Amino acid sequence: MSLVLHQFRYDQKAFWRNPASVFFTVGFPVILLLIFATVFGDQTVEVRGGIKTTTYYVPAIITLSVISATMQSLAMSLVIAREDGRLKRGRGTPMPPWVFIAGRIGNSIVVALLMLALIAAIGDLAYGVGFPWSRLPDILLSLLVGTAAFCCLGIALTAAIPSQDAAAPIVNALLLPLYFLSGVFIPDDQLPSGVIHFADAFPIRHFFESFFDAYVPGGAGVSWDNLAVVAIWGLVGAFLAIRYFRWTPRSG
Amino acid sequence: MPDTVISIRGLRKSYGDAEAVRGIDLEVERGEVFAFLGPNGAGKTTTVEILEGYRKRSAGEVSVLGQDPERGDRRWRERIGIVLQSCRLDPYLTVRESLALYAGYYQAPRPIDETIELVGLAEKADARARSLSGGQQRRLDVGMALVGDPELLFLDEPTTGFDPSARRQAWETIAGLRELGKTVFLTTHYMDEAQRLADRVTIIAGGEIVARGTPEDLGDRESRPARISYREDGREVSLETTTPVRTLNELTGRALAEGRELEGLEVARPSLEDVYLELTGQL
Numbered sequence: 001m002s003l004v005l006h007q008f009r010y011d012q013k014a015f016w017r018n019p020a021s022v023f024f025t026v027g028f029p030v031i032l033l034l035i036f037a038t039v040f041g042d043q044t045v046e047v048r049g050g051i052k053t054t055t056y057y058v059p060a061i062i063t064l065s066v067i068s069a070t071m072q073s074l075a076m077s078l079v080i081a082r083e084d085g086r087l088k089r090g091r092g093t094p095m096p097p098w099v100f101i102a103g104r105i106g107n108s109i110v111v112a113l114l115m116l117a118l119i120a121a122i123g124d125l126a127y128g129v130g131f132p133w134s135r136l137p138d139i140l141l142s143l144l145v146g147t148a149a150f151c152c153l154g155i156a157l158t159a160a161i162p163s164q165d166a167a168a169p170i171v172n173a174l175l176l177p178l179y180f181l182s183g184v185f186i187p188d189d190q191l192p193s194g195v196i197h198f199a200d201a202f203p204i205r206h207f208f209e210s211f212f213d214a215y216v217p218g219g220a221g222v223s224w225d226n227l228a229v230v231a232i233w234g235l236v237g238a239f240l241a242i243r244y245f246r247w248t249p250r251s252g
Numbered sequence: 253m254p255d256t257v258i259s260i261r262g263l264r265k266s267y268g269d270a271e272a273v274r275g276i277d278l279e280v281e282r283g284e285v286f287a288f289l290g291p292n293g294a295g296k297t298t299t300v301e302i303l304e305g306y307r308k309r310s311a312g313e314v315s316v317l318g319q320d321p322e323r324g325d326r327r328w329r330e331r332i333g334i335v336l337q338s339c340r341l342d343p344y345l346t347v348r349e350s351l352a353l354y355a356g357y358y359q360a361p362r363p364i365d366e367t368i369e370l371v372g373l374a375e376k377a378d379a380r381a382r383s384l385s386g387g388q389q390r391r392l393d394v395g396m397a398l399v400g401d402p403e404l405l406f407l408d409e410p411t412t413g414f415d416p417s418a419r420r421q422a423w424e425t426i427a428g429l430r431e432l433g434k435t436v437f438l439t440t441h442y443m444d445e446a447q448r449l450a451d452r453v454t455i456i457a458g459g460e461i462v463a464r465g466t467p468e469d470l471g472d473r474e475s476r477p478a479r480i481s482y483r484e485d486g487r488e489v490s491l492e493t494t495t496p497v498r499t500l501n502e503l504t505g506r507a508l509a510e511g512r513e514l515e516g517l518e519v520a521r522p523s524l525e526d527v528y529l530e531l532t533g534q535l
């Protein structure tokens with residue numbers, strides 16, 4: 001356990017010093033929230049009997065931030081470390097290999113929690129979207145399941161990425177369309193039902209729904225069926241990760 | 253009694269139909285710098301990665317520090333240090349942090365400052381890895397392999413792609429390891445590197461061992477014909493002889509008798525480089 005903390009400390013240092021990782025996981029969601037709030041700020045979204053656009057976008061952007069801190073960040077950083085030969089090099093030491101992965105997951109969890117606090121605070125202070133303290137346990141449960149599942153999916157995804165150059169295009173080609181189709185970028189009420197049905201096949205939509213239900217006023221709290229779908233995706237990811245993850249470079 | 257650190261018997265490794273290593277035997281004794289020399293694609297990296305426990309062998313017996321690398325456990329890994337042929341270090345960690353990160357993986361690491369000194373990076377201790385030159389990064393890489401204070405160190409082509417001054421510095425670092433009593437298994441495709449650093453050299457080509465010995469007697473250089481060359485009437489004359497003293501005596505005697513010089517007279521043994529290129533079929 002102390003070895004995991006040791007690894008985590010250095011992963012944190014490396015993460016915060018890397019301008020690309022800080023921009024995409026921290027800066028980008030904040031910018032998106034500011035843009036959406038500025039452009040659509042005084043409109044109403046026809047969900048849950050009509051809510052303010054900003055009330056919709058705060059949990060939406062937290063959803064995006066969590067996926068970005070977990071799946072996206074892990075897939076990218078692990079592929080880079082693998083192709084640089086650092087994963088292979090680490091395996092040549094007495095450190096058990098899982099410690100390396102655990103350190104990175106710890107990094108993702110901390111960044112995800114931080115993004116929850118940051119986006120929630122901006123939502124509260126700038127747009128008056130109050131944080132639902134009474135439903136904090138629901139929010140944390142949803143976050144826990146989502147973080148675990150998207151970490152597993154991110155690690156599994158590395159197996160499909162052949163090189164460092166391919167990492168960003170593959171990750172973005174998967175995630176960006178699903179953000180649009182799942183109601184993260186465009187409110188549900190403006191999406192055709194066919195699109196929603198399609199998005200229902202993937203975990204982003206379900207994670208968004210469960211988090212949304214826990215966050216917005218009048219939401220249902222814990223959305224067990226959505227969380228179950230996210231958890232199943234996570235298990236599939238874990239299985240694929242254990243089966244196909246590799247430590248040695250694929251190119252060069 | 254010599255203490256054998258690495259022992260290989262009849263090692264073979266195939267990838268599909270291609271046999272990269274075709275039955276090699278070798279032994280490395282404690283405290284020696286052993287060079288495994290050969291051209292690219294000769295089977296060096298395959299062999300060293302089998303010794304490091306990264307690859308499984310197809311046939312043969314391998315023992316590293318008394319253990320089969322395929323079953324190398326944590327205790328065994330405490331005792332070896334590895335520098336891979338190519339590895340980019342974390343660009344955002346400093347020299348000191350990179351070493352501290354790796355030191356944390358070992359039970360009884362070498363002190364960080366001592367390790368920094370050992371690889372000659374004292375002035376760069378707080379510089380991030382990305383700001384180091386290629387040679388400095390490589391020395392940090394060696395430092396990360398040393399920080400666990402291993403008995404046995406694997407260096408896979410440590411100076412490939414270096415400019416001459418970076419090579420010289422890397423050589424000094426590696427030569428310093430001998431003083432520490434470390435056993436070093438070095439692979440290289442540079443004859444001069446093996447000659448400069450190693451106690452014993454084994455040459456591999458096409459997956460087979462083609463020569464072994466100390467850098468001095470490698471390839472039986474002493475018994476090979478010497479080459480005598482000079483200019484006569486503006487022509488280059490060059491001849492090979494197994495009895496250079498006698499041949500030289502005859503040549504110079506005749507020249508003396510005729511009262512002329514043998515211009516550009518040279519007597520040369522085949523260089524180690526010549527022997528190496530010939531043995532590995534690159535000539």
